[in-house]
Amino acid sequence: MKKTLFVSLAVLVAAAGAASAQTTIKINGYGGQDPAIVGDLINRFVKPALAKDKITVVYQPLQGDYNQQLTTLLAANNAGDVFYVPGETLDGYVATGKLLPLNGVVNTTPFIKSLNDAFTRNGKTYAVAKDFNTLTLVYNKDIFDEAKVAYPNDNETWTSFQNKLAAVKKALGNDYYGACLTPDYARMGQYAFAAGWQPFDAKGKTNLLDPAFVSAFNYFTGLGKNKVGVQPSELSQDWSGGCLASGKVAVAIEGNWIVGFLKDNAPNLKYGSALIPKNDKTGKRGNFVFTVGWAINSGTKNKAAAAKVLNILTSPNVQQYVLEQGLAIPSRTSLQSNAFFKKATAGAENSKAVFQGASSGTVRPYYFGTQGPDWIKPINTALAAVLSGQKSSADALKQAQQDMNTLQNR
Numbered sequence: 001m002k003k004t005l006f007v008s009l010a011v012l013v014a015a016a017g018a019a020s021a022q023t024t025i026k027i028n029g030y031g032g033q034d035p036a037i038v039g040d041l042i043n044r045f046v047k048p049a050l051a052k053d054k055i056t057v058v059y060q061p062l063q064g065d066y067n068q069q070l071t072t073l074l075a076a077n078n079a080g081d082v083f084y085v086p087g088e089t090l091d092g093y094v095a096t097g098k099l100l101p102l103n104g105v106v107n108t109t110p111f112i113k114s115l116n117d118a119f120t121r122n123g124k125t126y127a128v129a130k131d132f133n134t135l136t137l138v139y140n141k142d143i144f145d146e147a148k149v150a151y152p153n154d155n156e157t158w159t160s161f162q163n164k165l166a167a168v169k170k171a172l173g174n175d176y177y178g179a180c181l182t183p184d185y186a187r188m189g190q191y192a193f194a195a196g197w198q199p200f201d202a203k204g205k206t207n208l209l210d211p212a213f214v215s216a217f218n219y220f221t222g223l224g225k226n227k228v229g230v231q232p233s234e235l236s237q238d239w240s241g242g243c244l245a246s247g248k249v250a251v252a253i254e255g256n257w258i259v260g261f262l263k264d265n266a267p268n269l270k271y272g273s274a275l276i277p278k279n280d281k282t283g284k285r286g287n288f289v290f291t292v293g294w295a296i297n298s299g300t301k302n303k304a305a306a307a308k309v310l311n312i313l314t315s316p317n318v319q320q321y322v323l324e325q326g327l328a329i330p331s332r333t334s335l336q337s338n339a340f341f342k343k344a345t346a347g348a349e350n351s352k353a354v355f356q357g358a359s360s361g362t363v364r365p366y367y368f369g370t371q372g373p374d375w376i377k378p379i380n381t382a383l384a385a386v387l388s389g390q391k392s393s394a395d396a397l398k399q400a401q402q403d404m405n406t407l408q409n410r
Helices: 002-020 034-053 066-075 087-096 113-118 141-147 158-172 185-195 211-222 240-245 257-265 303-313 316-324 333-337 346-357 369-387 393-408
Strands: 023-030 055-062 082-086 128-133 136-140 177-180 249-254 271-274 286-296 362-365
Touching (some): 023 034, 023 066, 034 055, 034 303, 034 316, 055 066, 055 303, 066 082, 066 087, 082 087, 082 303, 087 369, 113 128, 113 362, 136 346, 141 249, 158 177, 158 211, 158 249, 177 240, 185 211, 185 286, 185 362, 185 369, 211 369, 211 393, 240 249, 240 257, 249 257, 257 346, 286 303, 316 333, 333 346
Parallel strands (some): 023 055, 023 082, 177 249, 286 362
Antiparallel strands (some): 128 286, 136 249, 136 271
């Protein structure tokens, strides 16, 4: 009798324990301002949705070098169940086997194709984009009005865009410039995509002497001739957003991050936005997608719970909140008809152009391949050398290809 009673009590205790068991999902993300944003999202949307499932979420931001810290945590099997994966460094994490393929785990169909592509390798998708940015032409309306030149529009070609910049410079003189030219692959590369260049061939090699790349390189650096374009450093600025805010430059090529900057630093600036110009020969425009995705740790002991958390973090409600707060552009295709994009404000119009940019023309992720960030250094060095007049385009590209070969043959 005592034995029977003991067994019954043990069963009851075990059942009670199971009923009250909580699953804890740890999330890793960026430091800086992100903890406040993600913490608010978790409190508003994630925790209420998971309460009935007895899933607790803990957010642990990684301060400093995110990639370095996440790599260390993954190697020590101490990373979160769910974490950010930057699109440009995806391959390094895929190679470790620490990312759970999401095929059959998460439905990626509702998300923009170019964003899914950014996180897909060999048919396996390793993350879902939480948000993204692309590049747009952000222009100063007052400068174009004063120069009596039509605003840039979504139908510009390389030639028509260049002609408008030159006309602005001719009309307004030495104190003004057509465009800000940052010597950076992140601002030039989209022209190469439009011309038909692919960053990597089937063997993972990069050809900077490809005619398509050369034509884009020459177009971009050619905007610097006759001071139609200006480097940020020449205006004591460190990026093209600063150039535009100075009131001396007609156009900056930037993403939606410029909206908040202009609001704080040039609140009276009247600006508009247009899509990146099309290549005259191909008829296509190019663009980057700058994106960060949510991934699941392949070593998690709570795959189902982690998938639930990921789905909530990328849900329509969360993305609507992110959009309305002006924090980023959501990654769901269905949000293209969102009322926010129809607002007649400069910020909303830029957001719309950024959203459209992800699906217009040849769009590729901002991505470095297996070499990591060192991959862009030969390109940036060549751009700086030509824009500063230190080298000819031919010599700069020849040196850049030699440096790229050295890097990729290590």
